[in-house]
Amino acid sequence: MKRVVVVGVGNAYRRDDAAGLAVVRRLREAVPPGTVVVEAEADPMLILEHCAGAEAAVVIDAVSSGGRPGTVYRLDAGGAPLPERLFGTTSTHAFSVGEVVELARALGTLPPRVTVFGIEGRAFEAGEGLSPEVAAAVERVAAEITAEAAMAVGPT
Amino acid sequence: MSPERRTRTIKVDALARVEGEGAMLVRIAGGRVSEVQLRIYEPPRFFEAFLRGRHFTEAVDITSRICGICPIAYQMSAANAMEDACGVRVDGALRDLRRIIYCGEWIESHALHVYLLHAPDFLGYESAVHLARDHGSIVRRGLQLKKAGNGLMALLGGREVHPINVRVGGFYRVPTTGELRAAAEPLKWARDAAMETVRWVARFPFPDFEQDYEMVALRHPSEYPITEGRLVSTRGLDIAVREFTDHVVEEHVPHSNALHAAIRGRGAYLVGPMARYALNFDRLSPLAQEAAREAGLGPVCRNPFRSIVVRAVELVYACDEALRLIERYEPPDRPAVEVPPRAATGHGCTEAPRGILYHRYTIDASGSILDAKIVPPTSQNQRAIEEDLARFVQDRLDLPTDALTWQCEQAIRNYDPCISCATHFLTLEVERLEVEQA
Numbered sequence: 001m002k003r004v005v006v007v008g009v010g011n012a013y014r015r016d017d018a019a020g021l022a023v024v025r026r027l028r029e030a031v032p033p034g035t036v037v038v039e040a041e042a043d044p045m046l047i048l049e050h051c052a053g054a055e056a057a058v059v060i061d062a063v064s065s066g067g068r069p070g071t072v073y074r075l076d077a078g079g080a081p082l083p084e085r086l087f088g089t090t091s092t093h094a095f096s097v098g099e100v101v102e103l104a105r106a107l108g109t110l111p112p113r114v115t116v117f118g119i120e121g122r123a124f125e126a127g128e129g130l131s132p133e134v135a136a137a138v139e140r141v142a143a144e145i146t147a148e149a150a151m152a153v154g155p156t
Numbered sequence: 157m158s159p160e161r162r163t164r165t166i167k168v169d170a171l172a173r174v175e176g177e178g179a180m181l182v183r184i185a186g187g188r189v190s191e192v193q194l195r196i197y198e199p200p201r202f203f204e205a206f207l208r209g210r211h212f213t214e215a216v217d218i219t220s221r222i223c224g225i226c227p228i229a230y231q232m233s234a235a236n237a238m239e240d241a242c243g244v245r246v247d248g249a250l251r252d253l254r255r256i257i258y259c260g261e262w263i264e265s266h267a268l269h270v271y272l273l274h275a276p277d278f279l280g281y282e283s284a285v286h287l288a289r290d291h292g293s294i295v296r297r298g299l300q301l302k303k304a305g306n307g308l309m310a311l312l313g314g315r316e317v318h319p320i321n322v323r324v325g326g327f328y329r330v331p332t333t334g335e336l337r338a339a340a341e342p343l344k345w346a347r348d349a350a351m352e353t354v355r356w357v358a359r360f361p362f363p364d365f366e367q368d369y370e371m372v373a374l375r376h377p378s379e380y381p382i383t384e385g386r387l388v389s390t391r392g393l394d395i396a397v398r399e400f401t402d403h404v405v406e407e408h409v410p411h412s413n414a415l416h417a418a419i420r421g422r423g424a425y426l427v428g429p430m431a432r433y434a435l436n437f438d439r440l441s442p443l444a445q446e447a448a449r450e451a452g453l454g455p456v457c458r459n460p461f462r463s464i465v466v467r468a469v470e471l472v473y474a475c476d477e478a479l480r481l482i483e484r485y486e487p488p489d490r491p492a493v494e495v496p497p498r499a500a501t502g503h504g505c506t507e508a509p510r511g512i513l514y515h516r517y518t519i520d521a522s523g524s525i526l527d528a529k530i531v532p533p534t535s536q537n538q539r540a541i542e543e544d545l546a547r548f549v550q551d552r553l554d555l556p557t558d559a560l561t562w563q564c565e566q567a568i569r570n571y572d573p574c575i576s577c578a579t580h581f582l583t584l585e586v587e588r589l590e591v592e593q594a
Contacts, residue, residue, distance in 0.1 A: 012221060103272075
């Protein structure tokens with residue numbers, strides 16, 4: 001069975017920054033077979049540890065790029081670096097998702113297939129609760145990942 | 157035009173390789189540094205408000221969310237403060253386990269900073285990614301060291317990030333002797349790797365720069381300080397943790413949302429690895445002392461750029477100490493002692509990887525939190541960072557802007573500033589303008 005690692009990144013107490021965590025928490029309710037789900041709260045470096053040796057990785061993080069809140073960016077990071085505008089150094093974390101992906105690439109531990117979802121946030125101040133547009137985007141991304149994982153595994 | 161008449165401003169908008177986001181501004185007028193501002197904002201203020209009305213047992217988990225890099229520090233300072241309020245002391249194997257998990261956090265945090273955040277500065281790399289392209293095996297060693305720390309946190313904390321197994325009075329579950337002994341093997345490797353780390357960083361080129369800091373750290377009668385002690389300084393401060401706010405004042409400054417801490421009547425002070433080391437060299441294990449000597453560190457280091465060597469020595473110590481405690485471990489009778497609430501105020505202070513982290517809580521007889529105060533290490537170091545920058549820039553005014561800006565960022569990274577703890581958003585701005593006047 002193909003091993004897929006799904007990592008949600010974010011800070012649970014920074015409002016929409018928690019979007020990536022919210023996605024993986026939704027996925028936990030029905031984890032597709034062969035899939036490992038990881039919550040990398042505030043430490044995207046965990047992507048590196050958990051994705052080593054995986055066939056495919058899916059990473060979900062909140063972004064703040066000035067776009068419409070709730071916008072979902074889907075990128076393939078397997079072959080090329082992520083755009084800095086979305087996943088660059090403006091992260092609230094020590095390492096941005098983009099940097100961790102590049103670090104894994106430099107060390108030769110990046111899985112062959114890497115899909116990164118960015119969810120544009122509206123509010124990043126201290127506090128709990130997602131903006132409505134972001135909560136809706138979380139549902140869309142979770143459904144998309146579930147559907148694809150089911151397809152990858154094949155009919156049961 | 158004489159150089160004395162130039163005015164220029166150095167501003168960094170996004171400080172890379174610090175935890176969080178921050179901004180820095182240095183103004184130079186008439187050939188002198190006229191102003192230095194490190195701008196940070198504070199989430200602890202949010203958490204202090206958020207904690208009011210919560211049950212006293214919840215502070216351990218809630219405050220651990222302030223920082224993804226040092227959750228154990230928050231859990232331990234909160235637990236200590238609550239136990240102090242309730243008049244309970246946690247001892248024996250439970251105390252050892254707390255020290256072991258805290259060693260895990262030091263290893264994880266120091267390995268991250270030494271290898272991935274700080275080392276690139278000294279080797280002329282823009283980032284860890286660039287360093288990894290040329291020196292993959294070294295970066296892998298750093299990541300493996302970090303993983304050894306994460307392993308201890310996962311074993312005792314239930315998971316690596318935001319551990320959930322720590323509680324007021326002890327733990328929810330304690331490991332069996334076998335489980336803990338199994339953790340010793342990766343730690344033995346980590347201790348050797350930490351010795352290699354000291355040798356590696358000791359060879360880095362360091363700017364000739366020393367400051368006459370007042371250094372503040374915990375001091376314990378027999379241990380290198382991690383989970384408890386008295387607060388002492390290099391200028392004679394020697395107080396109980398509960399006296400912290402009698403001697404440390406926090407002031408609002410217009411340019412930052414973070415409060416600036418200062419010793420009453422004296423001013424800036426330094427917390428963190430250099431302070432711990434200077435005040436507790438004699439409490440390091442023989443192996444860590446040997447590593448320090450081999451690296452050419454005296455018993456006191458006042459060059460903040462060499463803090464990377466001190467961190468590496470503390471990596472050796474943390475591995476060594478965790479191994480010592482694992483060796484003597486006998487599981488306690490109960491995973492936690494009972495802590496019945498009572499109306500009181502409690503204080504807790506522990507040595508987070510970046511320096512002392514102070515918590516104070518007032519609770520009522522039912523255990524409801526009435527008031528909370530959290531003073532993280534980075535906000536205590538804020539003024540020392542600004543004073544470093546002022547002197548550092550003053551001596552290097554002839555450098556071109558790019559080089560000066562880069563070195564200012566390095567000077568800030570010396571502190572491993574955790575802006576997500578000390579602040580809400582750290583956006584480091586360094587802007588340099590030259591306005592030539594007639």
